[in-house]
Amino acid sequence: MEPTNPAQDPTDALSPVPATGTGRAPTPTGRLRFFFGPMDCGKSTLALQIDHNQARQGRNGLLLVRHDRSGTPTISSRMGLARKALEVHEDMDLCRVVRDHWARGTRVDYLIVDEAQFLSPDQVDQLAELADDARLDVYCFGLATDFRSTLFPGSRRLFELADELNAIQVEVLCWCGRPGRFNARVHDGDVLRAGDTVLVADTAIAADEVRYQVLCRTHYRTGDLGPTAVDGRQLSLT
């Protein structure tokens, strides 16, 4: 779909609103990027850092999230940073969301999408369309696999469509010291193997609640959670 002038019909086509003001903001490259890694590896932190770096060059971004741990439409990092975002609902058309911004005269240069594993495959297709036809830079952040170690449908589609796949470099260690890649769902000392794909919870230890623990493959397979947690902390091996 070729861009057309949105001044003629801003709701009809995927066509960026022309830059206003100084017009010096860097031009979007129209790439769909997926940054992935296990829980707690710094995905939301990186999402907020990229937003910060883009915004300070005068680019206009739209922050999207689905099911943040905070229970609010926020991109929140365990490092303490947080920014309000637009909650993506199940059947939300992301092309329509961008068009609505254009219709209000708001330029959109880039999208930041956190918890992108929860997007539907159709919504990932819409992100690809926005990258291709509207030349938006789309930055997605999310888990690759769920608690059963199978790909989330949204992540699978991102692996299929993204221009760039970036495994986050910060290692999350299993209790044994090996790098952890598996997001175990834990309740009452057991690794759960069945249940709904979506269950929003944290890695912090909380009594009587489902939580997640990042494990290496060996300990994910055997369901070995390591030294027992006491007082909300995992005991260290030393």
Ligand SMILES: Nc1ncnc2c1ncn2[C@@H]1O[C@H](COP(=O)(O)OP(=O)(O)O)[C@@H](O)[C@H]1O
């Ligand atoms: N007190 C702390 N000091 C230093 N780094 C921290 C601290 N708390 C959290 N972090 C860092 O924040 C990371 C989690 O960031 P976050 O963006 O919330 O992860 P994700 O979105 O991948 O779940 C941890 O891996 C760790 O590197």
Ligand SMILES: Cc1cn([C@H]2C[C@H](O)[C@@H](COP(=O)(O)O)O2)c(=O)[nH]c1=O
């Ligand atoms: C493995 C797995 C995770 N979730 C949820 C749990 C958290 O709310 C998010 C991941 O958050 P983070 O920013 O990566 O720490 O996803 C889920 O619903 N289902 C799963 O299988």
